Every structure is written in structure tokens, then in C-alpha cells.
Amino acid sequence: MRLRVEGLTAGWTAVPAVSGVDLDIADASMVALVGPNGSGKSTLLKTVYRALRPTAGRLVLGEADVWRLPHRDVARSVGVLGQDQHGGFDFTAREAVALGRAPHLGVFDRIGPADAAVVAECMETTGCAAFADRPVSTLSGGERQRVLLARALAQRPRLLILDEPTNHLDPRHQFDVLSLVRGMGITVIAALHSLDLAAYYCDTVVVLSGGKVAGAGAPDEVCTPGLLRRVFGVEASLLPDPVDGRPRLLIRPATDSPPHRAAGAAPQENREHTA
Numbered sequence: 145m146r147l148r149v150e151g152l153t154a155g156w157t158a159v160p161a162v163s164g165v166d167l168d169i170a171d172a173s174m175v176a177l178v179g180p181n182g183s184g185k186s187t188l189l190k191t192v193y194r195a196l197r198p199t200a201g202r203l204v205l206g207e208a209d210v211w212r213l214p215h216r217d218v219a220r221s222v223g224v225l226g227q228d229q230h231g232g233f234d235f236t237a238r239e240a241v242a243l244g245r246a247p248h249l250g251v252f253d254r255i256g257p258a259d260a261a262v263v264a265e266c267m268e269t270t271g272c273a274a275f276a277d278r279p280v281s282t283l284s285g286g287e288r289q290r291v292l293l294a295r296a297l298a299q300r301p302r303l304l305i306l307d308e309p310t311n312h313l314d315p316r317h318q319f320d321v322l323s324l325v326r327g328m329g330i331t332v333i334a335a336l337h338s339l340d341l342a343a344y345y346c347d348t349v350v351v352l353s354g355g356k357v358a359g360a361g362a363p364d365e366v367c368t369p370g371l372l373r374r375v376f377g378v379e380a381s382l383l384p385d386p387v388d389g390r391p392r393l394l395i396r397p398a399t400d401s402p403p404h405r406a407a408g409a410a411p412q413e414n415r416e417h418t419a
């Protein structure tokens with residue numbers, strides 16, 4: 145589903161956290177939203193899934209203004225894995241994932257066999273089936289993250305919003321989650337802290353800096369050493385992956401960063417005591 149962001153301004157105080165943002169996100173594309181801490185990534189995503197009303201501008205999903213659509217229509221179209229979601233700690237993992245079917249049920253409907261099949265499939269593809277009957281409160285951070293993703297997928301969204309989806313995940317599960325959503329043929333917008341994963345998996349990288357778009361486009365157009373130095377204060381090299389040729393980003397500290405201390409070296413102030 146195509147999403148157009150037009151002159152979007154939003155925030156929490158008189159000073160907007162994002163301002164004047166224009167983006168045109170193509171149907172079925174995978175977009176990484178990157179930027180330093182506090183640059184406005186979550187704020188922007190919240191305006192899309194209607195957790196924060198913009199103070200100016202529009203979000204057009206397909207042909208409709210997101211903020212004029214009935215709440216239920218948005219819930220049916222937009223799946224969310226948010227940064228501060230809880231996911232039903234009192235429920236089992238299967239029950240928590242089944243909550244994703246709610247927008248598709250009538251007020252008095254109970255989950256039917258077709259819904260149960262969707263829930264089972266989403267748990268399987270996200271690797272949650274093994275702990276389907278365990279209470280969410282007993283799961284590890286990474287297991288819980290996968291349950292929340294399964295719940296978002298159980299909505300069968302046409303736009304999937306992921307706010308730091310790789311948080312808590314080991315490397316294998318980070319790859320699995322991003323490969324999975326990339327292969328679904330739906331529009332995905334993911335706030336990511338790993339610039340390397342952003343470049344490797346996404347069609348488009350959007351860089352936010354101070355609430356404004358500092359760059360947007362294909363990874364090799366946007367992830368340039370100059371832009372990444374300016375926005376993140378790091379040195380970066382974009383190289384083709386030696387195996388599959390896709391873009392990889394090597395990041396190192398900027399030359400003016402505090403000096404790197406060798407692993408295992410005692411901090412200066414402790415040395416006298418340990419000598």
C-alpha cells in the first residue's frame with residue numbers, strides 16, 4: 145500500500161519533533177527509517193499508526209487521509225510492532241497473537257477456525273510455535289519481540305510499521321525477521337539502528353536528523369560517507385557483500401571520537417590499584 149507523507153509536522157511540545165517531512169513510499173517497498181537518538185523516528189511512525197496526531201500536514205494511505213479514516217479501517221490495514229508495546233503479559237503467546245485478528249472480527253464474534261489458522265501460520269513463520277502455550281510474561285525479550293511481530297502479521301496488514309524490530313534479537317533472528325517481512329510483498333517501514341541492516345535489506349533508506357529528512361533514496365545513494373559523518377558522526381564505507389553483492393556498511397568511529405580502549409584494558413583510574 146502506498147503511503148504519502150506530506151508536510152508532516154508533529155511533536156510533544158511547542159518545538160516539533162518532526163517538521164516538514166515529505167515522503168512517497170511505494171506500494172510493497174521496504175523502507176528503513178534511520179537517524180540518531182531523538183531524531184524523530186518513533187514520533188513519525190506514531191503519526192502513521194495514529195498514536196500521535198500531526199500538528200500539520202497529511203498522511204495519505206492508498207487514497208485516504210489516515211487521520212480521517214475510521215479507526216477500524218486503519219487497524220485492518222496497518223500492523224504495528226511498536227517500541228513500547230506490552231503484548232498482553234497475562235496471555236499465552238498464542239492468545240496474544242490472536243489479538244491481531246480483532247480488527248477482522250465483529251463485536252460479538254469469537255475467533256474461528258480460519259483465524260486460528262492465520263494465528264498458527266504467523267507463529268510458525270516467526271518462530272513462536274514452540275512457546276505458543278507459555279505466558280508472555282515468562283518469555284525472553286527476543287521471544288516476546290517475535291510474539292509481537294506474529295501479532296502484527298496476524299492482522300494481515302497491507303502496511304507494516306516496525307519500530308526497532310531487531311531489538312533483543314540475536315543475529316540469526318534479526319536476519320530471519322527482516323527476510324520474512326521483506327518477502328511478504330507488503331509495504332514495510334522499519335525504524336532501525338543498524339545502518340548495515342538498513343542498507344542490506346531495504347529498498348529505500350530515509351535518514352532523519354533533528355526531525356527533518358536529511359536524505360532519502362536507495363541505500364547506495366543515501367549511505368554516503370559524507371552524509372553519515374554529518375548526521376551520525378561516524379566514518380562509513382559502503383561495500384558490496386562478497387557473497388551476494390548486496391550493500392553492506394562498515395562503520396567505524398570518527399577520527400575525533402574519544403580514543404578506543406583495548407578490550408580488557410583496565411580504566412586509567414584503576415591501574416594504580418591493580419599494578
Ligand SMILES: Nc1ncnc2c1ncn2[C@@H]1O[C@H](COP(=O)(O)OP(=O)(O)OP(=O)(O)O)[C@@H](O)[C@H]1O
Pocket residue numbers: 156157161179180181182183184185186187188
Ligand atoms: N512522550 C513524549 N513526551 C515528550 N517528548 C517526547 C515524547 N516522546 C518523544 N519525545 C521527544 O521527541 C523527540 C523525538 O523522539 P523520538 O522518540 O521520536 O526519537 P527517535 O528517533 O525514535 O529516538 P531513539 O532512536 O532514541 O528511539 C525527542 O527529543 C524525545 O525526547
